[in-house]
Amino acid sequence: MRPALVLAAVMLAVAVSVPFVSQTAMLIALFGFIFSITAIGYNIAYGYGGMISLGHAAFFGAGAYTVGLMNRHLGMGELAVLLPLSMAAAVLVALPIAPIAARLSGLQLATALLAYSMLYYSLVLKLGPITGGSDGISISGLAVLGYEFPDRQALGLFIYFASLALTVLALLLVKRFLGTVGGRLVLAARDNPLRLEFLGYVPARAKMAAFLISAAMCGLSGALYASALQFVNADLLYWTMSGEILFMVIFGGVGTLLGPILGAFVLSGLRFYIATTPDVGIYWQLALGVIIAATIYSAPRGLIHSIYRAATLIRGSKGGGHD
Amino acid sequence: MTEAVIRVEGLSKRFGGITALNNVTLDMKRGEVAFIVGPNGSGKTTLVNVISRYVREDAGDVIFEGRSLKRVNHVRAAQMGILRSFQHPQLFHGLTALENVALSLALRNGTPRASRIDSLRDKAQEALETFQMGHLADKRPPEMSHGERKILDIVMAFVGRPRLLMLDEPTSGVSTADKWGIMDIVIRNAKKEGITLLVIEHDLDLVFEYAENVIVMFQGSVVYWGPPRNMANSERVREVLGI
Numbered sequence: 001m002r003p004a005l006v007l008a009a010v011m012l013a014v015a016v017s018v019p020f021v022s023q024t025a026m027l028i029a030l031f032g033f034i035f036s037i038t039a040i041g042y043n044i045a046y047g048y049g050g051m052i053s054l055g056h057a058a059f060f061g062a063g064a065y066t067v068g069l070m071n072r073h074l075g076m077g078e079l080a081v082l083l084p085l086s087m088a089a090a091v092l093v094a095l096p097i098a099p100i101a102a103r104l105s106g107l108q109l110a111t112a113l114l115a116y117s118m119l120y121y122s123l124v125l126k127l128g129p130i131t132g133g134s135d136g137i138s139i140s141g142l143a144v145l146g147y148e149f150p151d152r153q154a155l156g157l158f159i160y161f162a163s164l165a166l167t168v169l170a171l172l173l174v175k176r177f178l179g180t181v182g183g184r185l186v187l188a189a190r191d192n193p194l195r196l197e198f199l200g201y202v203p204a205r206a207k208m209a210a211f212l213i214s215a216a217m218c219g220l221s222g223a224l225y226a227s228a229l230q231f232v233n234a235d236l237l238y239w240t241m242s243g244e245i246l247f248m249v250i251f252g253g254v255g256t257l258l259g260p261i262l263g264a265f266v267l268s269g270l271r272f273y274i275a276t277t278p279d280v281g282i283y284w285q286l287a288l289g290v291i292i293a294a295t296i297y298s299a300p301r302g303l304i305h306s307i308y309r310a311a312t313l314i315r316g317s318k319g320g321g322h323d
Numbered sequence: 324m325t326e327a328v329i330r331v332e333g334l335s336k337r338f339g340g341i342t343a344l345n346n347v348t349l350d351m352k353r354g355e356v357a358f359i360v361g362p363n364g365s366g367k368t369t370l371v372n373v374i375s376r377y378v379r380e381d382a383g384d385v386i387f388e389g390r391s392l393k394r395v396n397h398v399r400a401a402q403m404g405i406l407r408s409f410q411h412p413q414l415f416h417g418l419t420a421l422e423n424v425a426l427s428l429a430l431r432n433g434t435p436r437a438s439r440i441d442s443l444r445d446k447a448q449e450a451l452e453t454f455q456m457g458h459l460a461d462k463r464p465p466e467m468s469h470g471e472r473k474i475l476d477i478v479m480a481f482v483g484r485p486r487l488l489m490l491d492e493p494t495s496g497v498s499t500a501d502k503w504g505i506m507d508i509v510i511r512n513a514k515k516e517g518i519t520l521l522v523i524e525h526d527l528d529l530v531f532e533y534a535e536n537v538i539v540m541f542q543g544s545v546v547y548w549g550p551p552r553n554m555a556n557s558e559r560v561r562e563v564l565g566i
């Protein structure tokens with residue numbers, strides 16, 4: 001317990017100082033934290049609720065497009081309004097498919113959600129005059145509580161600290177949620193829905209709640225992403241985005257607290273490398289595929305478990321259970 | 324005369340060409356302990372499945388506390404107090420034994436009570452200790468023996484305040500020595516709480532010791548229904564059970 005607290009304090013101190021040390025590190029960490037919220041959210045559906053999804057890009061994109069569309073059509077730049085609104089939009093997008101997500105499973109579910117998300121992708125392309133089509137939407141005039149950011153630097157700094165704070169908040173909320181009856185219900189609905197029914201409970205309720213919370217968090221991170229880049233386009237809704245979200249969670253550790261954050265930082269680092277190295281972009285999907293295959297082969301429970309195991313070996317003590 | 328807690332009338336069920344239940348009529352009064360015996364495939368589990376509303380009858384009716392369950396599904400039946408355990412234990416493998424029990428406690432009547440699982444800790448621990456499982460509170464089902472999983476399955480049904488509790492082969496796969504221990508605890512606690520108990524059991528020694536009534540089934544039909552002492556008088560029963 002104590003060493004964990006010390007470690008958490010050190011990491012927090014590092015995270016806070018990063019923007020003042022290195023521009024590169026800040027960029028990687030910025031998207032690391034944004035994607036952490038995405039991955040923590042995805043992990044609630046997949047890791048805890050057992051609902052594997054290849055459609056979470058729809059919720060991420062819903063958040064991003066909430067910022068883009070409100071900005072373009074209503075000139076809205078107030079993040080204190082846009083961020084909560086983006087969560088609501090993601091929940092709205094998730095609502096029609098949530099009852100299905102709560103009842104299907106496995107490949108059936110993954111593909112149903114993939115198809116559902118691609119609906120929004122085509123919709124955005126079809127409605128070009130409204131959505132900017134494949135050109136996307138440029139975002140400007142972002143502000144928080146009336147304070148308009150004078151330059152990209154200031155905006156980036158704000159999004160950085162907001163994402164850091166929201167990641168920590170999300171982590172604490174998930175930890176707390178898991179200790180509630182509702183949280184245990186979600187795990188039980190994943191493990192054995194039939195038994196829950198024989199105890200007089202409808203497991204789909206718990207699963208739907210988990211799915212909607214998951215979507216809300218992805219929506220929030222999508223909005224932060226769009227705000228950081230001051231740009232959205234339809235790529236955010238494409239199924240490969242869902243694949244990247246799945247990548248983070250599988251790579252980091254499905255159903256663990258910290259695994260998704262680890263996965264998010266690795267994805268952010270890889271993305272940065274690809275974006276700044278000439279001629280490697282075309283190998284992006286291939287690289288992700290190879291890494292995932294290697295992870296499933298060598299560390300099927302995710303990188304975080306390998307780290308826990310290594311730490312346990314070093315300390316020479318028996319490792320405890322990790323949620 | 325006390326009213327029957329559960330009554331089944333003319334229950335029949337076929338799966339394809341197989342008759343799993345053939346015109347079964349039975350009842351149990353409140354607090355009664357009855358056992359179902361019969362060779363594999365004789366329809367014992369199907370009867371429990373129909374009463375718990377997991378399987379629909381082709382004909383006949385199930386009447387629980389005076390009410391027909393024709394339009395009741397297994398979730399609603401559980402909420403009404405018809406709880407059961409399973410031949411193959413049905414547990415939440417990602418949760419500890421304590422949490423498995425706590426969740427069942429929390430779900431009484433189908434609406435989650437208590438927001439923090441910790442607030443149910445003491446009650447769950449107490450229930451585990453009643454079944455001599457206290458030392459396993461922090462173990463997850465995959466770390467437990469088959470026998471321990473079977474008991475945990477029973478504890479989960481037990482703490483849900485059953486008005487009718489049905490146990491499907493609670494002692495199968497358990498050593499002969501442990502069988503008596505388990506059955507003793509189950510019967511004692513059912514009696515203490517006045518639970519109406521229906522148990523599927525192969526071990527006739529246990530049946531003769533604990534049953535107030537025995538239902539002998541064969542090929543979907545009830546070939547004997549009555550107190551255990553008269554059982555062996557019937558040629559048909561001796562034939563079916565090989566005694």
Ligand SMILES: Nc1ncnc2c1ncn2[C@@H]1O[C@H](COP(=O)(O)OP(=O)(O)O)[C@@H](O)[C@H]1O
Nearest residue numbers: 338341342343362363364365366367368369370
């Ligand atoms: N869901 C089902 N589908 C098809 N056949 C079934 C099903 N459930 C039970 N049966 C058949 O019905 C008969 C009675 O089964 P069951 O009630 O499980 O017997 P028991 O519990 O006495 O061993 C068996 O022949 C079994 O194969």
Ligand SMILES: [Mg+2]
Nearest residue numbers: 367368369410
């Ligand atoms: Mg059976």
